[in-house]
Amino acid sequence: MLSTSTHHGAAATLALSVLLSLVVCGSAKAADKLVGAVPAAGFTTDRHVATVKLRGASEVLSVRLRLRCGVGTTARLTVDRQMLIRRTIRSRRFKEVRVVFTAPAGRYRVALTSRGGSGPRCRRPLGNGAVRFLAASRTTGSAPVSDQGGAPGSNTVPDSTETPTVASGETTPPSTTTPSPAIPTRPRLAWAPPVLSAPTTVNVAQGDQTLSLDTTKDYVINVGNHAGGLVLYGGRNVKIVGGRIALPSSSHSAVGLGIRNATGVVHVEGVWFDGASGHEFDAVQIIAPRATVQLENIRAIGLRGSYNTNHTDVIQPWGGVAKLRVDRLTATTNYQGIFNQPDQGAIGPVDLRHVDMAYDNVGAKTGGYLLWLTNGCAAATTTLSEVYVKGRSGSTLGSTVWPPTGQATNCPGILSGTTAISWPSLPITGSARWGTPPGGSFVTAADVGVTYRSPGYG
Structure with missing residues (x-):
């Protein structure tokens, strides 16, 4: 999966299960426990990379995304170089994307990028909120x-x-x-x-x-x-x-x-x-x-x-x-x-x-x-x-x-x-x-x- 130009410095890759939902809004369910987050301010360019420390085991990843300018852009979010989200964003309103992501406590590399949609009048088409890792009240997608x-x-x-x-x-x-x-x-x-x-x-x-x-x-x-x-x-x-x-x-x-x-x-x-x-x-x-x-x-x-x-x-x-x-x-x-x-x-x-x-x-x-x-x-x-x-x-x-x-x-x-x-x-x-x-x-x-x-x- 990694080429010679991207192998170095990678952290342990984990995997996700099925996509849960795309819903309007902002906050996690009350029953969800926050175990780690990257604030929106932690992403400062179109090639956002940050490190997050999970205080406990993660079961769900949540991120809010919206279009800041232009007519559309493709958002890609990876954790330890594992693709979790790839979605075209066209709405000017924040929408929350949640995926099942099971991982033990530890440090992880989070990258959020946008592809397409930029131009002379639209340098950064993608807007985002915090990326949050949650220990949800219940999990989905695991095999018996x-x-x-x-x-x-x-x-x-x-x-x-x-x-x-x-x-x-x-x-x-x-x-x-x-x-x-x-x-x-x-x-x-x-x-x-x-x-x-x-x-x-x-x-x-x-x-x-x-x-x-x-x-x-x-x-x-x-x-x-x-x-x-x-x-x-x-x-x-x-x-x-x-x-x-x-x-x-x-x-x-x-x-x-x-x-x-x-x-x-x-x-x-x-x-x-x-x-x-x-x-x-x-x-x-x-x-x-x-x-x-x-x-x-x-x-x-x-x-x-x-x-x-x-x-x-x-x-x-x-x-x-x-x-x-x-x-x-x-x-x-x-x-x-x-x-x-x-x-x-x-x-x-x-x-x-x-x-x-x-x-x-x-x-x-x-x-x-x-x-x-x-x-x-x-x-x-x-x-x-x-x-x-x-x-x-x-x-x-x-x-x-x-x-x-x-x-x-x-x-x-x-x-x-x-x-x-x-x-x-x-x-x-x-x-x-x-x-x-x-x-x-x-x-x-x-x-x-x-x-x-x-x-x-x-």
Whole structure:
């Protein structure tokens, strides 16, 4: 999601649930408890950035907006670089926008910007009141968590012909067609799921969801055919096997699957990230410096982003990860691929096996790095095995990865002919290859989804 120009100084990204309301007016409900705020005076330009300290856990964010001049402007509000609000403002009267935003006490970076509508007679079209974080009397949008949701370790998914129930205000996913069942003869995967102890089973509700999990307990997460983003906040050992995540155009999330502050092993297998709606989102975003994250048999197709909107990545552990393990990943994107540059936490050993990523030449064409491995010339210990990248039209292998070839850095990639690149001056073993695997994509549509069956491990 973040580009090289916006990674630095970012705080831990959180996520939101569904948009609650747009109502005329000003004050919070009497039952709401204010846990933090940025006063209107804290925003002094069209690129408003401020830091807020939450004294307690937030459940709702509220902001008042109006048009000061001109005929309209688009307001964008982010918290820790996570897009929460994007709305066109045309009214001269203040209107309050409230969104569900769950976050623990701490410090957060708030940015409020306006796009369009300015001119010689209208320098600052957007007017705003205080941004307030509330501990509301009740919350909405959270998924049910049940200790009775199935036998320990089970991972029941909806029938492939079932149309998902869509939360109010959401649209149906672009397609409810599910891939065929897994083929038993597929290669076994490198890493088995963690052994779970008395796991709690969670059946994820439709719409953008944030699940708060106990860091001392284990979980089975049933994704099913999910319309919306999903952020897992906490948990010890977590298992997701099978499912489809598709963010409709009405989604307010920029993350397909967010993994936050887990403490054990998070195992994600057989999941299809479907970008067909055109909504911009990272497939997997990680802020879990104490967790091992295993991603196996993952297919992320049609991801969209641009430099001026969402800096979309296939996988981005920018908040840190103890170990990142990937076995069998196929992805297409018009922005970036695997972005292994830390910002808020160290990235431990990275093991990438059977990975193919391709740039699909759609949209703004402002991205193109499919494999980013360093912060300057510091890199996590990384192993590359059968990793393939195919850049956008007119690009080369040396310009599709970072570090590239040439003099752009002090640790350039070294080409072997025109089809392989390696980094002998860095703790990186193996190479990345140009093109697609000889046998075709490692993960096909038949290998993932709600009817997924694991091929086994070892």
